[in-house]
Amino acid sequence: MNANHPINIEALLTHIPLFNGLAPEEISRIAHGTREIHASKGDILFHKGDSCNGFHLLVYGQVKLAFTSQQGNEKVVEILTQGQSFGEAIMFMEKPYIVFAQALTDSLLLHVSKHAVFDELARDHNLCRKMLAGMAMRLHQLMNDVESYSLHSGKQRIIGYLLRELAEEDLNGTNVAVTLPTNKGVIASRLNLTQEHFSRILHELSELRLIVVEGRKIHIPSVANLRKHEG
16 A cells, blocks of 8 residues: 555454444544554654553554663564554553554554544443453463463473464464564564574474474474474
């Protein structure tokens, strides 16, 4: 899509899972409080400490949420892809952002204003339940991440990640492949590993003939054999 050609925000909103089932007039009201954001690769959407005036929906592209430690190291909290939303919890808390958001690829996002959301929530309790469910799922994933960082080795984390990235029909397959959605440094940070440790484990798994690395594409000769090493 070209920034010079306005998009149909109402049409896009109807395809967002969060807004499934809303009547046309409800979609129209939300659309009035929504603006499109065209982000180029590397663009910062917001910084830590910026005020939050709504939440974002990712129409296409890829965005990372991250923060920088006092030592200057970047920690990736989440990698978002098409159809995902972010910023709802901070919007409800009425606090500044606690992370920064950066486009990993050229992306199109919708920013739905806080006022539009709050007005619609007052009218439609179903939307409220959907937003709560979405935030609960994200919290559940965060707790899984904390458990993984605390209890699992780096090798277990990487194998678990590769298995989660497999298509459902490949979960018990042979000669399947996973394409990493972004560079290895970002994936490593997401798994709470250094890039060097991440690369070393990939090399170890390759030596065990559990995977074959071809750039961002990871070939898995036998999912069953890889799963045996997950622990």
